[in-house]
Amino acid sequence: MKSPQAIIHLSSSSRIAPLFYGLAIICLTSATSYGSNETDYLALLSFKSMITQDPYQVLTSWNYSFHFCDWSGVSCGKRHKRVTALQLDSQGLEGSLSPYLGNLSFLRELYLKNNSFQGTIPHQLGHLSRLRGLNLSKNKFSGVIPTNLSGCSNLEKLSVAYNKLVGSIPHEMSLLSKLSLLGIRGNKLTGGIPPFLGNFTSMEVFSASGNPLGGSIPDTLGLWKSLTVFYSGDCNIYGSIPHSIFNLSLLVNFSVAVNHLTGSLPSEIGNQLRNLELLQLWGNELTGVLPPSISNCSKLGYFEISENNFSGKLTIDFSKLRDIYKINLQDNNFHGRGEADDMRFIDSLKNCTRLVVLSLAYCNLEGRLPISIGNLSHQLSSLYLGDNHLFGSLPSSIGSLVGLTTLELTNNRLREKIPTTIGKLQKLQFLGLFNNQFSGHIPNSIGNLSLLTLLYLGYNKLEGHIPSSLGSCKELNGLNLAGNRLSGKIPKQLLQLTSLTRFLDLSYNNLSGSIPSEIQDLRMLSSLDLSFNNLSGNITSNLGECISLTTLNLRGNIFRGIIPSSISSLGGLGVLDISQNKLSGKIPQFLDKWVSLEFLNLSFNDFEGEVPIVGVFANASAFSVIGNNRLCGGLVTLELPKCKEKGSKKKKIHFFILVIVISPTLLIVLCCVYPLCKKKHNSQPAQSSGNERFLKVSYNELLKATDGFSTQNLIGEGGFSCVYKGILDSDDNKFVAVKVLHLQNRGAHKSFLAECEAWRNIRHRNLLKIITSCSSTDFQGNDFKALVYEFMSNGSVHNWLHSSENTSKLNLLQRTNILRDVATALDYLHNRCQATIVHGDLKPSNILLDADMVAHVGDFGLARLIGTDLNQNSSTGVKGTIGYAPPEYGIGSEMTSSGDVYSFGILLLEVMTGKKPTDDMFNDGLSLHKFAYMALLAHVIDVIDNDAIVLQSTEANAKKVEECLAATIQVGVSCSLNSPPQRRKIEIVVNELQRLSSSLYGKAESNCTKERCMS
Structure with missing residues (x-):
């Protein structure tokens, strides 16, 4: 019997694990029955010995009761009974990969995809000269691609995708002349795409996406005449796409998204790449017009060129693209230079019967929506036309798009009535008509949209009553009708929608009457905003049933009476604003006991009595009681009169008797002296609360x-x-x-x-x-x-996000808390101070973190106090920091609170994505704002900073996390719009972030991993 050393012929640098060495000695008696095949037998035993987890017990058959050719996942040749294939994909195996696999000299296929192998890839695999297929993708391998793999001279397919490999593609791989598939995507490889790869003339599939490769696309890749798939998205690639690539006539899928590619597309691209089915160029810096010849790519199904600088008029004849199912052209500049028919190309889409997604948002399109929009595919699920310059009416033919689940037309200039035919869109889940100029009544037919979950009709010119038919939208969880001219009473049918859990915003209308008692049915509602209407009567005690409220805003109405005691059950409120009403009575004692209350506004009512000094009332910046002339006490900084001491009735009687019997002269003296004393007392400066004396x-x-x-x-x-x-x-x-x-x-x-x-x-x-x-x-x-x-012991947010010295990173909970802290501070500066204060230079380096990771806004060197003599706003002065300052400052506009909101929006997007607004990838029209907006239409999880992702323990919670992430990014996008009037108000932002934080962490685990989230 041969010795183990003779059997296992590895390099002298290799060592047998002690456990396996002992096992080999014990098992050699059984191994002798395999004759000359004991090398394979021992190599497989070594493989098994290094497996630490086998959840499906796939290796239980690997024992002495069976010949190794009968073991699970093992295949042998019929003649010599030597191992020819080891296939154990997706078996949940954990451990390291044994170097003794290099002894399986007859091995042709090694497939270990989708397991949890870690450590380095053994260089001994280079001994497998017969190997044709090697797939180690979706594991946890680290280190470099072994140069010894060049010894696998017959290798045809190599995939090491989705691991943690570093370094560059080794030059020794140039010896793998038979390679037809190379999969390296999802690693951390650098060093560019080497030109020698062009020598692999049999290459059919090249997949390198998600590596920081850098460099440019070599012209030599044009030698891949058999190429069908080319994926190099998100590889930090610069330069132009070589023209030789467009000569690869067999190319089916071509993706180079999210790079820094420049130049234009050749005019003949559609004639050269007639087999193209997927063309993905989004997130680059490409320019010029879209060649009309793309019409000749008759097999094209997926067409995504968003977030570039393409310009000119759209002249592609989509009628020839009968197989197309996704068109995403958003965030380009397709305006037709003064021509008002930018939307005429819609006519050519009627033959695209498989179309599912059409996205043309942020395209600078101007014109009317043609009636032919109703001829689009009945398969069309998502239609995005927001943030353009569309005017005229919304054609009634829109009702023919019966497959729509999402219709997004926000931020345009659409006018006239909302067509009643919109009620035919039975599958609609999201309807966004926000910030247009729609007028007339809200059509009753919207009540037919039984699957609708989000409805945004805010900031139009809608009038009349809120239709009671909305009560039929049983899936509705968010409704925004703010900023219109709606009148009448709040329909009780609307308040009986128990599905309303996210928000109900009816603010800035002309609604009247009292709050219906049916409000009690909204037990799960998070945010209720009825501010600035003409609502009257008492605040209904039924509001106390809305126990999930985190934001309640009744500001600017005509409510009377006292705050009902039932409100005490709303212990989860973070914001309560009942200012500018006609409420009276004493401040309820339960308000100072709410630990979650972050802001309380009781201003401009007729409250009386003592202001508490505990709870929210202990922080002068967290509440407001101005405009209530009968209040007393409270913090010294409020400068309210002291409350009178309560004496006994007997003492009061004696006092009045004394006054009655006192001499007229003494009474006159008292009447004269008392006002003087009071005046002198009131003229003394109030002392600040706490220890506020400056050193x-x-x-x-x-x-x-x-x-x-x-x-x-x-x-x-x-x-x-x-x-x-x-x-x-x-x-x-x-x-x-x-x-x-x-x-x-x-x-x-x-x-x-x-x-x-x-x-x-x-x-x-x-x-x-x-x-x-x-x-x-x-x-x-x-x-x-x-x-x-x-x-501030924890430094700045900038250092946490970008400094290499910080080994620990901010998790999602910390980021959302920071953003909420900053928004709350801005709301205070803009809305809660005697004079509005504009910060002027909001950015991560000016946000500092204390020992408890609470955020503090600092550096008011550019601040401006609106309405004071101090003005830092001269036309020649510095206004903010590049990347964070709003665009209007660049043309000399004055500093405003809206400018701070823009800076906050950019700050939010940087905190969530980890990308600076001045990152090298953001130029020639691409910005952090546009980058984030694009993610909202795809998979928002892809742009979130990896260190921020928090997972939930169930699939449902993971979905909830992604929804909250999307909503957070939406806040940042809406704050950083170029047009100041379209930006969100900071008080709305505070409420939204509070709601998202409550939604995300109400039952969430804050220490989960990215892998769990993505699974």
Whole structure:
């Protein structure tokens, strides 16, 4: 019997695992029955010994009771009984791959796809000279592609896709002359696509998507005359597409999406690539017109060229593309230069009977929707035409598109009535007509849309009553009718829709009457906004049944009476706004006990009595009671009169008797002196609440605190200042951040004044707390100005997102909390201060995190107080930071709160995607805003930063996570629109983020992995 060393002929660097070595010695007695095949036998035993998990027990048959040729997954040749194939795809196997597989010298196929193998790919596989197919995809292999694979001279198909491989495609692979399939997608390979791959003249399938390869597409790939599939999306590829590629007449699928490709498409592309079925070019920088010859790609089914810079008029004759099922051209510039018939190409789509998706949003199209839109395929499921310049009416023929589940026409100029035929779209789930100029009544026929889940009709010119037929939309979970001219009462049928769980927004209309008692049926509703109507009567006690509310806004109505005690059951409220009504009575005691309440607005009513000082009332920035003249007490900063002490009735009687019997002279004296005393008392300055006295610090103290402004203590640097970490002796050795102004830089002094003025007027838990300021001279007699802030131990959001020094990353819960904190701070600055404050420079580096990861907005150097003399808004002044500043600032417009909203939208998208707005990929028309908008129409999970993804434990929860992610990205997109009037109000954003946070984390697990989410 041969020794194990003789049997296992591996390189001298290989070592047998101790466990396997012992097993081999024990089993050699049985192995002798295999004769010359014991090498295969031992190699398979070694493979099994390195498997740590076998959930389906596929390897239980691998024992001495069966010949190894009868083991599961093993195939042998009939003549020599040598192993020719090992096929164990999708068996849930975990472990490492044994190097002794290299001894299976007759092996032709090794298929281990979709398992959990880890470690490196053994270089001993290069000994398998007969190997024709190797598939190790969808595992967890790391390291590089072994150069020894070049020894597999007969290899035809090689796939190592979806692993964690690094490095480049080794040059030694040029020896694999028979290779027809190369699958490397979903790894971390770099080094570009090597030109030598063009020598593989038998290549049929090349799949490299999702690697940071870089470089350009080699012209030599035009030698792949047999190529049918080419995938190189998201590979960081630059340059143009070589013209030789367009000569590959057998090409069926061609995808180079999400790269940095430039140039235009050849005019003859449709004549050269007649077999094309998939053309995916989206997310590049391609220019020029779409060649009309694409009409000749008669087999084309999937056509996606969105997020490029294509221009000119659409002249493709789609009538020839009878097999097409998806057309996504959005986010280009197809305006026909003054011609008002940009939509005429719709006529040619009537023959596309398989069309499922048509997306033309953000295309700068101008014109009327033709009647022929009703001739589109009955298979059409999604129609996106939002954010264009469409005008005229919505044709009644739209009712013929009976397959529609999504109809999105937001942000256009469509007018006249909503056609009643829209009620024929029985499968419709999403209807977006938001922000147009529709007029007339809401058609009753909308009630026929029994599957409708989201309805956006807000900000049009709709009038009349809210149709009671909406009560028939039994699946509706979100309804927005805000910003119209609707009148009459709220129909009770609408309030009986128990499916309404997300939001009901009827704000900014002319609704009247009281809140119907049927409101109690909306027990699962998260957000209710009835603000700015003409609603009257008492606030119904039935509102207390809406126990899932996180936002309740009744502002700007004519409600009277007291706050009903039943409202105490709404303990989950985060925002309660009942300001600008005619409510009276005392502030209910239950309001100061709600731990979730983040903002309470009781302003401009007729409340009386004492203002509490606990709960939400302990934070002056978290509530407002202005405009209630009969309130007393509360925080000192409110400057309300003190509440009168409650004495006994007997003392009051004695007092009045004394007044009656007192001499007239003394009474006159009292009447004269008391007002003077009161006036003197009221003229004394109110003391701030808590310990708000500012410290006095000198230049010398700050110099000492920062160790002489040492570079080792430098934690940030900007155009106007440097920020140092320090320890302040005069403040109990507390860590502080010292911002030293560069007074030699133009605008620095003005920045200092702006920041000081801003800090005089604001206090909020989500604003950076200022400790003091210093305006002095240094030891050389130069002016010195500095601001001293509370030190934020967790640094800036920018560092968490982009610094390589941060090994830990922000999870999804932390990101959503940060965004909510920032939005809350902005809402305070814009709406809760005496004078509106515009921050002017909102970006991740100005968002700081304390020890509890609570976000604080800082750096008010560009702030502007609306309505004050301080104005940082000169036409020559700096306005924000490139990438975050809204486009109107670039043409000299004044700083506004809407500009802050734009910056917040960009900030949100950066936090969620992990991409800076100044990333190299965003140029020539492609922006972070457009990148995110595109994701909303595809799979939003694909653009979310990998470190942020949180998974739920069930498929239903995973779907819920993706829906919440999409809704969050939608908030960022709607805030960062180019047109200021179309951007969301920050108070609406706060409510939406609060709702999403509650929806996402109400029952979610916050420590799940991306793999669990995607499974």
